[in-house]
Amino acid sequence: MEPIKEATRVSFGETLAELAAEYPDLVVLDADLSKATRTDIFAAACPERFVNCGIAECNMLGVAAGLAAAGKIPVAATFAMFSAGRAYEQIRNSVGYPHLNVKIAGTHAGVSVGEDGATHQCLEDMALMRTIPGMTVLCPADHYETKAAVRGMLEHEGPVYIRLGRLPVDSVYHAHSLENFTIGKGNLLREGTDVALLATGLEVPEALAAAELLAAQGVSAAVADIHTIKPLDAELVAELARKTGAVVTAEEHSAIGGLGDAVLAALADADVRVPVEKVAVQDVYGHSGTGMGLVDEFGLRAKDIAAAALRVAARK
Amino acid sequence: MEQSERSALRRAAARLRLDVLEQVFTAQSGHPGGALSSADILTWLYNKELNLDPAQPRWPDRDRFVLSKGHSSPGLYAALARRGFFDPALLPTFRKSGSILQGHPDMKKIPGVDMTSGSLGQGVSTACGMALAAKLDGASWRVYTLLGDGEMEEGQVWEAAMFAAHNKLDNMCWIVDSNGLQIDGRVEDVAGPGPLDKKFEGFGFQVLKVDGHDFDALEAAFAAARAEKGRPTVILATTVKGKGVSFMEDQAGWHGKAPNAEQYAQAKQELEAELARWEVE
Ligand SMILES: Cc1ncc(C[n+]2csc(CCOP(=O)(O)OP(=O)(O)O)c2C)c(N)n1
Numbered sequence: 001m002e003p004i005k006e007a008t009r010v011s012f013g014e015t016l017a018e019l020a021a022e023y024p025d026l027v028v029l030d031a032d033l034s035k036a037t038r039t040d041i042f043a044a045a046c047p048e049r050f051v052n053c054g055i056a057e058c059n060m061l062g063v064a065a066g067l068a069a070a071g072k073i074p075v076a077a078t079f080a081m082f083s084a085g086r087a088y089e090q091i092r093n094s095v096g097y098p099h100l101n102v103k104i105a106g107t108h109a110g111v112s113v114g115e116d117g118a119t120h121q122c123l124e125d126m127a128l129m130r131t132i133p134g135m136t137v138l139c140p141a142d143h144y145e146t147k148a149a150v151r152g153m154l155e156h157e158g159p160v161y162i163r164l165g166r167l168p169v170d171s172v173y174h175a176h177s178l179e180n181f182t183i184g185k186g187n188l189l190r191e192g193t194d195v196a197l198l199a200t201g202l203e204v205p206e207a208l209a210a211a212e213l214l215a216a217q218g219v220s221a222a223v224a225d226i227h228t229i230k231p232l233d234a235e236l237v238a239e240l241a242r243k244t245g246a247v248v249t250a251e252e253h254s255a256i257g258g259l260g261d262a263v264l265a266a267l268a269d270a271d272v273r274v275p276v277e278k279v280a281v282q283d284v285y286g287h288s289g290t291g292m293g294l295v296d297e298f299g300l301r302a303k304d305i306a307a308a309a310l311r312v313a314a315r316k
Numbered sequence: 317m318e319q320s321e322r323s324a325l326r327r328a329a330a331r332l333r334l335d336v337l338e339q340v341f342t343a344q345s346g347h348p349g350g351a352l353s354s355a356d357i358l359t360w361l362y363n364k365e366l367n368l369d370p371a372q373p374r375w376p377d378r379d380r381f382v383l384s385k386g387h388s389s390p391g392l393y394a395a396l397a398r399r400g401f402f403d404p405a406l407l408p409t410f411r412k413s414g415s416i417l418q419g420h421p422d423m424k425k426i427p428g429v430d431m432t433s434g435s436l437g438q439g440v441s442t443a444c445g446m447a448l449a450a451k452l453d454g455a456s457w458r459v460y461t462l463l464g465d466g467e468m469e470e471g472q473v474w475e476a477a478m479f480a481a482h483n484k485l486d487n488m489c490w491i492v493d494s495n496g497l498q499i500d501g502r503v504e505d506v507a508g509p510g511p512l513d514k515k516f517e518g519f520g521f522q523v524l525k526v527d528g529h530d531f532d533a534l535e536a537a538f539a540a541a542r543a544e545k546g547r548p549t550v551i552l553a554t555t556v557k558g559k560g561v562s563f564m565e566d567q568a569g570w571h572g573k574a575p576n577a578e579q580y581a582q583a584k585q586e587l588e589a590e591l592a593r594w595e596v597e
């Protein structure tokens with residue numbers, strides 16, 4: 001199959017539409033952003049099970065909780081800022097605490113939102129969602145992984161948050177290679193002995209490119225796609241850290257509370273003491289600019305991951 | 317109002333619409349529809365209504381304006397630049413990295429912006445806070461806030477409405493840009509927050525309904541808002557989304573899309589003709 005360059009939000013909308021018949025209890029909700037979250041693809045395929053809630057995100061998450069309590073499988077979609085962000089407390093108390101089977105999509109996550117600027121660039125969603133007991137947090141990297149993750153989240157019983165992006169992204173996978181996608185199991189994409197690059201979402205292709213840059217300098221980097229932030233694949237994380245002795249995490253998210261902190265906690269729990277650096281947005285807000293331009297400005301490119309890898313390797 | 321004054325306002329509004337077009341076209345990003353529908357309201361506010369001093373953007377006794385529908389930022393930026401808060405030459409930097417002109421209004425970066433906004437439903441609450449501050453200080457400055465009709469779907473708007481009426485914030489005036497459209501289609505088809513007049517009356521507001529493109533009607537409504545005692549005012553302004561650019565008018569598709577070169581040329585021609593028309597009269 002040809003590699004596809006697609007925004008994960010598009011892959012998400014397409015997959016929901018494909019699964020409509022298989023999941024008769026699936027109900028998709030949106031908050032006046034269906035053309036952007038791409039739930040419009042589902043709405044066109046299955047209008048009777050699509051409800052536009054209007055610009056009322058907190059209510060939408062409450063409605064989702066009620067649908068789930070009555071046996072439906074609701075998927076509530078809007079920008080990450082307005083689902084994980086604005087409706088946090090509704091998610092925490094009406095979805096998380098009763099452990100209802102609600103699937104929450106946060107699209108347009110990270111600085112790659114671009115021109116809309118800081119108010120729309122959610123850098124905290126994974127941190128917020130991780131704090132909710134029983135919440136599964138997914139962050140797929142490409143078209144194929146998003147398709148697998150959407151299927152996986154519908155199969156999974158319980159609340160799930162899925163983080164999606166605005167920009168088209170190169171594919172890391174091919175269709176067949178994801179038959180073994182399992183929530184909570186990271187995918188080792190490249191073996192290496194000197195440093196481990198643990199990446200999620202849009203940072204996965206950047207980490208793979210970083211490994212190439214490092215190889216050219218004689219540094220052997222392992223690369224893992226950590227598509228599930230919670231529950232984290234602590235075994236894989238500890239194993240790679242032990243094997244390489246140095247870790248770089250990479251995420252298009254705040255350095256506070258996301259993949260990097262989850263990895264640090266897992267390493268501490270496993271008593272693995274290795275140098276770690278977090279490639280992430282360093283406790284600042286974003287601003288307007290082009291999507292990839294900002295990924296660059298905020299130091300989230302392959303070259304930045306490679307530089308961090310050299311620093312942690314030197315600290316061993 | 318004298319005809320000469322009306323013509324001057326028409327010119328200013330055409331100028332503002334051209335500035336909106338230039339910003340969104342240069343950025344190849346942004347929201348033209350709601351900026352064009354509210355262009356006449358912003359023109360009235362920044363030329364006639366608001367008591368401001370561009371030399372002192374943080375003058376404590378100024379009137380406040382909160383753009384609760386923050387995505388109409390190019391309209392606000394044009395109004396501020398033409399009023400002298402910053403150089404209009406900055407307008408083409410809109411939404412570019414390093415610019416003060418962020419995608420949504422940023423009070424820490426842009427002279428004249430009283431409140432950061434962009435997340436719908438939040439600006440109006442902050443406007444209530446400002447109005448309360450003026451009351452606590454016994455100050456006479458007033459607070460104005462512009463909302464979208466889609467924005468009326470946010471529960472927070474109605475929490476703010478309850479607050480404003482309960483606290484008798486007669487020093488604030490809400491304006492709803494009732495262009496009938498939001499992103500996913502017509503407001504009444506998506507979620508139907510109407511009828512707004514009855515809702516606001518129920519909440520204890522003075523409710524005024526006007527044609528949001530008619531300066532005489534706007535003048536009368538803002539005067540009535542200033543005269544009202546004991547309760548806040550809401551002006552429900554009926555407008556046309558994309559007003560002034562024929563192919564953008566009443567089209568949901570132009571909510572958040574930038575024109576291509578050909579569309580830009582046509583839009584510019586139409587708006588320049590409008591500007592010229594009021595030049596002569
Ligand atoms: C809380 C929140 N939810 C969603 C959005 C995304 N959004 C931006 S504009 C818009 C539609 C606004 O419609 P309306 O208020 O009618 O504005 P107008 O027609 O004047 O442009 C939406 C949903 C947002 N900015 N904030």
Ligand SMILES: [Mg+2]
Binds near residue numbers: 350
């Ligand atoms: Mg509208």
